[in-house]
Amino acid sequence: MNRRVYLDHNASTPVHPEVLQAMLPYFSERYGNPSSVHGFGRESREGIDAAREQIAAFLKVSKDEIVFTSGGTESDNLGIKGVAAARRAGHIITSQIEHHAVLRTVQTLEQEGFTATYLPVDGDGMVSPDDVRAALRPDTIVVSLMGANSEVGTLQPIREIGRITREAGVPLHVDGVQTFGKVPIDVEASGIDLLSFSGHKIYGPKGVAGLYIRKSTKMASIQHGGEHERRRRAGTENVAGIVGLGKAVEIRAREMGEEATRLTALRDRLWQGVREGVGEVRLNGHPTQRLPGTCNMCFRNVESESIVLGLDLKGIGVSAGSACTSGNVEPSYVLVAMGIPLDWAMGSVRSSLGHATSAEDIEYVIESIVPLVAKLRTQSPVGAGRP
Ligand SMILES: Cc1ncc(COP(=O)(O)O)c(C=O)c1O
Known part of the structure; x- marks a missing residue:
């Protein structure tokens, strides 16, 4: 399993x-x-x-x-x-x-x-x-x-x-x-x-x-x-x-401070691992003034939903930035307000870490997401041939 x-x-x-x-x-x-x-x-x-x-x-x-x-x-x-x-x-x-x-x-x-x-x-x-x-x-x-x-x-x-x-x-x-x-x-x-x-x-x-x-x-x-x-x-x-x-x-009140430090390190490791393994990826949100456990990334020319579903098959639960409304996939209004171009915003995936998240979990996510994005890009007409 x-x-x-x-x-x-x-x-x-x-x-x-x-x-x-x-x-x-x-x-x-x-x-x-x-x-x-x-x-x-x-x-x-x-x-x-x-x-x-x-x-x-x-x-x-x-x-x-x-x-x-x-x-x-x-x-x-x-x-x-x-x-x-x-x-x-x-x-x-x-x-x-x-x-x-x-x-x-x-x-x-x-x-x-x-x-x-x-x-x-x-x-x-x-x-x-x-x-x-x-x-x-x-x-x-x-x-x-x-x-x-x-x-x-x-x-x-x-x-x-x-x-x-x-x-x-x-x-x-x-x-x-x-x-x-x-x-x-x-x-x-x-x-x-x-x-x-x-x-x-x-x-x-x-x-x-x-x-x-x-x-x-x-x-x-x-x-x-x-x-x-x-x-x-x-x-x-x-x-x-x-x-x-x-x-x-x-x-x-008891755990918040220590947990914030731990989650910030894990969140930053996730971003580092993905950035090193995948081309055309960007981090959304403020680089430092950000919630300890939140890592929102955009993968250019890949659909968020495909990544979420692909990771779900690996037992990983993350959420998509884009949402399906009335049969159309819409980019997140938050990313649009931030001025993120559509070809990026459509590929946004949010990971939010918490109490039980371990360093091993994060390595597993990196190992899963890197080949998944590469595979999805070879399948996507706009993303064909991308690294
Ligand atoms: C910023 C913010 N405000 C309000 C809510 C709504 O809270 P609840 O789910 O408890 O109704 C949420 C839930 O996601 C939220 O993230």
């Missing part, structure tokens, strides 16, 4: 065994509704409170500033729509390379009468703080930018941007789904007012996440019902999920 190598941690991660253990009692003996006043309810409430404290301690914020949600997508929706609902009109600044959870939220608000600026990025996928400053208007109600892009891993200059938004008195929402628990985030020094994070990117469960909301941020709730989460997000809490998220954060 083939070795199995999972290099899609930016898509999702396995639940850490300690996280699973922490969650299990909340599926069986601790089943009370956390809003109930009896002992059964209080046991569930204690689980939620402990998780809130773990996360607040990690972010060095107050526990009242953490709201639990059903995913990074909901956190992004709540952050942006919550500010918009409190203000009722105004201008939103975001970037062209945000996750759809942000892009489509802002587009929806545009249909409701808000206006928006989608900032460009440079060739490395970075937003310029000067562009943020220039885009600010007297009616700007929120700036929403991602901490790191999920496809190419480029880290945005959030500290510099936060200085600008703070000076202007405009709330800064950071989609931190890819940075939270992977690289340090200092909400205070970075002037972050709203921070989205998600469990399943950090070895926690899927379908549970959070939003940090600075106390002074004017927000309205967007989901109506009970008094949960201090009336900011109605709905009975996903107790087991929240407990798992808290545990996952506790583990990240």
